Amino acid sequence: MFRHIFTYRLKSLLRDRTTIFWxxxxxxxxxxxxxxxxxxLGKADSFEPIDxxxxxxxxxxxxxxxxxxxxxxxxxxxxxFNLKVVSEDEAKKLLEDGAIKGYIEAGSSINLVIMESGLSxxxxxxxxxxxxxxxxxxxxxxxxxxxxxQEVLNSIAHRENYIKEVSATASEPDVVLNFFYSLxxxxxFYGGFxxxxxxxxxxxxxxxxxxRINVAPVHKIKTFIYSMSAxxxxxxxxxxxxxxxxxYVLNIDFGSKTGxxxxxxxLGSVAGVFMGALISAMVKKSEAMKVAILLAVTMGGSFLxxxxxxxxxxxxxxxxxxxxxxxxxxxxxxxLYSLYYYDSLSRYFTNMAILAAYILIFGLGTHLIVxxxxxxxx
Amino acid sequence: MVVNVKKLVKRYxxxxxxxxxxxxxxxxxxxxxxxxxxSGKTTAINCILSLLKYDKGEIxxxxxxxxxxxxxxxxxxxxxxxNVAVYEExxxxxxxxYFCGLYxxxxxxxxxxxxxxxxxxxxxxxxxxxxxxxxGGLLRRLNIAxxxxxxxxxxxxxxxxxxxxxxxxxxxxxxxxxxxxxGATVIYTSHYMEEVEQICSRxxxxxxxxxxxxxxxxxxxxxxxxxxxITIEAYGVPEKSINSLRDLPNISSVEYKESILKxxxxxxxxxxxxxxxxxxxxxxxxxxxxxxxxxxxxxxLEITGKELRD
Ligand SMILES: Nc1ncnc2c1ncn2[C@@H]1O[C@H](COP(=O)(O)OP(=O)(O)O)[C@@H](O)[C@H]1O
Ligand SMILES: [Mg+2]
Numbered sequence: 001m002f003r004h005i006f007t008y009r010l011k012s013l014l015r016d017r018t019t020i021f022w023x024x025x026x027x028x029x030x031x032x033x034x035x036x037x038x039x040x041l042g043k044a045d046s047f048e049p050i051d052x053x054x055x056x057x058x059x060x061x062x063x064x065x066x067x068x069x070x071x072x073x074x075x076x077x078x079x080x081f082n083l084k085v086v087s088e089d090e091a092k093k094l095l096e097d098g099a100i101k102g103y104i105e106a107g108s109s110i111n112l113v114i115m116e117s118g119l120s121x122x123x124x125x126x127x128x129x130x131x132x133x134x135x136x137x138x139x140x141x142x143x144x145x146x147x148x149x150q151e152v153l154n155s156i157a158h159r160e161n162y163i164k165e166v167s168a169t170a171s172e173p174d175v176v177l178n179f180f181y182s183l184x185x186x187x188x189f190y191g192g193f194x195x196x197x198x199x200x201x202x203x204x205x206x207x208x209x210x211x212r213i214n215v216a217p218v219h220k221i222k223t224f225i226y227s228m229s230a231x232x233x234x235x236x237x238x239x240x241x242x243x244x245x246x247x248y249v250l251n252i253d254f255g256s257k258t259g260x261x262x263x264x265x266x267l268g269s270v271a272g273v274f275m276g277a278l279i280s281a282m283v284k285k286s287e288a289m290k291v292a293i294l295l296a297v298t299m300g301g302s303f304l305x306x307x308x309x310x311x312x313x314x315x316x317x318x319x320x321x322x323x324x325x326x327x328x329x330x331x332x333x334x335x336l337y338s339l340y341y342y343d344s345l346s347r348y349f350t351n352m353a354i355l356a357a358y359i360l361i362f363g364l365g366t367h368l369i370v371x372x373x374x375x376x377x378x
Numbered sequence: 379m380v381v382n383v384k385k386l387v388k389r390y391x392x393x394x395x396x397x398x399x400x401x402x403x404x405x406x407x408x409x410x411x412x413x414x415x416x417s418g419k420t421t422a423i424n425c426i427l428s429l430l431k432y433d434k435g436e437i438x439x440x441x442x443x444x445x446x447x448x449x450x451x452x453x454x455x456x457x458x459x460x461n462v463a464v465y466e467e468x469x470x471x472x473x474x475x476y477f478c479g480l481y482x483x484x485x486x487x488x489x490x491x492x493x494x495x496x497x498x499x500x501x502x503x504x505x506x507x508x509x510x511x512x513x514g515g516l517l518r519r520l521n522i523a524x525x526x527x528x529x530x531x532x533x534x535x536x537x538x539x540x541x542x543x544x545x546x547x548x549x550x551x552x553x554x555x556x557x558x559x560x561g562a563t564v565i566y567t568s569h570y571m572e573e574v575e576q577i578c579s580r581x582x583x584x585x586x587x588x589x590x591x592x593x594x595x596x597x598x599x600x601x602x603x604x605x606x607x608i609t610i611e612a613y614g615v616p617e618k619s620i621n622s623l624r625d626l627p628n629i630s631s632v633e634y635k636e637s638i639l640k641x642x643x644x645x646x647x648x649x650x651x652x653x654x655x656x657x658x659x660x661x662x663x664x665x666x667x668x669x670x671x672x673x674x675x676x677x678x679l680e681i682t683g684k685e686l687r688d
Contacts, residue, residue, distance in 0.1 A: 001480075001483070003485075004476075004479040005479075005480075005481075008465075008472065008475075008476045008479075009467070011467070011468065011472065012465045012466075012467045012468055013467075015467035015468075016466075016467050025658075029558075060603060080454070137614060196583060204429050207458045208460075208461040208462070208463035209463040209464065209465065210427055211424075211459060212457065212477065212524070212525070213461040213465065214429060214446075215427050215428075215429065215452060215455065215481065216452065216458050216477070216480035217450075217452040217453040217480070217481060218449075218480050219447075220446070244389060250530035295533055334444065373446035374430065374431045375427060375429060375430060375431065375448070376423055376431055377430070378429060
């Protein structure tokens with residue numbers, strides 16, 4: 001009987017396009033979307049040239065290779081800088097007024113003066129560093145082939161070289177990772193859609209289909225468990241697929257504790273599927289209401305765990321610490337995060353213990369409803 | 379006794395859906411549960427199946443008390459629900475195989491049973507279709523096949539012909555008679571008296587959860603005073619003639635509207651003849667004339683004072 005029910009439930013659930021969309025396609029699409037949005041920082045076409053100034057002093061005028069390189073970097077459509085050549089006083093004023101991000105002063109070495117740090121400032125700094133490093137190498141070429149030398153220097157003026165490098169280190173790694181970790185957590189809880197369907201096909205006061213199964217000579221709880229196994233298997237494979245996609249296609253780093261990462265998603269999937277089951281069993285008839293609650297809990301939880309706004313997770317942790325522990329999606333997100341970030345597993349285990357408690361509550365609640373065999377009304 | 383229902387009471391809050399309903403179904407019968415919408419047919423079926431909690435009463439099936447865990451009883455019951463209950467994502471074949479498999483473990487035997495069921499409802503050409511691609515009538519037939527594939531001894535069908543085209547309806551009714559010939563006991567609920575009259579060997583009429591009358595259709599018709607209904611297309615019948623027609627022996631009522639004369643006669647012989655004679659004597663011009671025996675609708679009308687069909 002297990003084989004019979006299990007395989008047919010696998011078939012029917014796998015062919016349920018809506019459920020499959022929400023449980024695997026949607027998270028993958030969202031991941032790609034995140035990926036594009038986050039890596040857009042490094043895309044040439046979204047880049048605005050940085051306003052800078054250079055002090056018009058003797059050293060600058062005499063250091064022809066630097067002035068030519070800087071001017072090269074400030075020319076054309078895809079220029080790196082909007083350059084102003086001004087006096088020192090003017091440069092200071094421009095910086096104070098916020099009209100420029102920084103100014104460059106050529107002396108014995110090339111210096112950058114800035115007011116605050118940020119992506120633009122990092123790019124200017126990176127440009128100067130690259131120039132200084134390249135210059136010594138170039139000096140050799142200058143002596144042998146002066147025309148070629150400026151070509152080499154001009155090539156370092158291309159913006160792609162800086163933006164990629166800088167943006168990779170400039171955005172906080174934990175915020176970016178947290179986006180994806182909370183996405184995985186969300187995907188786990190979208191397994192609720194599968195649990196929801198299983199209950200719809202189990203409780204006769206929800207569907208005629210369930211009524212038909214209820215009158216068959218099979219143990220109700222067994223039928224439920226067999227169906228649930230099919231749903232769980234599907235969902236665990238789905239979340240593993242998502243993990244593989246994030247890891248190997250989008251190159252998201254999960255740290256080295258792979259076994260724990262897999263365990264986390266398995267438990268997350270179980271929690272998600274059972275949460276959907278409990279919601280379905282409690283709400284009974286209204287399908288729209290079930291989906292609304294499921295989406296509200298999952299999307300709300302994901303939001304608070306930092307899926308849409310990276311800082312949200314920290315805002316919640318600082319102002320409403322209890323909520324971080326109540327929000328099951330944050331528990332999962334934080335579990336993955338602590339696997340990546342900490343060597344000690346204590347924070348991870350705290351998260352998982354609370355998650356296990358959730359599984360127990362969802363499972364027990366569902367069981368209490370499903371074990372009743374007669375209904376007051378259909 | 380295949381089914382024995384004793385003094386069944388079911389309440390939905392303040393509404394008494396079944397009011398001390400008692401009836402029994404004997405082996406080999408096609409038992410009809412006839413009543414208007416909302417009379418409690420589905421409620422009664424769901425109580426019998428132990429799906430619904432009920433407030434009072436006893437239900438025995440195959441002479442054993444029915445309960446949700448009475449698997450030996452359930453094994454021999456086939457149920458066709460009022461609403462189509464199939465998996466949207468499974469094909470016709472898979473659906474029937476799934477439900478049959480809840481009763482029949484033996485795979486080889488099951489294969490035969492599923493094929494039999496498909497043939498039985500005439501879905502041979504649709505085995506690989508999903509339910510969405512079936513018309514209303516074919517979907518109903520699939521719904522039936524899912525309920526009866528395991529060859530149960532007792533088949534319960536709850537309004538299986540609602541919203542079905544005449545062709546599918548006939549196929550379904552013939553199928554029920556065939557299953558009965560092969561030995562199955564059938565409980566059939568409907569609010570269509572024609573169907574019940576056509577296939578049921580015994581009928582229980584219910585209204586507002588109460589048993590109103592029970593018996594074969596002949597017995598039911600015997601219970602009422604109406605003998606026959608005579609309809610005459612007659613022109614310009616004067617009021618005086620209508621009144622004297624009413625005074626004829628054995629005539630219970632006369633109505634005259636838009637050149638149609640409707641006469642109800644009590645049970646007795648030669649009603650039609652005496653009416654015809656009267657019309658001729660009065661020199662009333664008439665065209666068509668026909669006489670009908672009472673239907674179950676008349677039975678229902680006379681007992682409850684309202685029409686069966688709403
Ligand atoms: N789930 C329910 N909740 C409340 N009342 C119900 C419910 N199901 C049926 N009823 C009421 O019980 C009565 C009998 O309904 P039902 O058994 O469906 O009648 P039938 O099958 O003969 O059309 C109706 O008045 C109906 O409104
Ligand atoms: Mg009904």
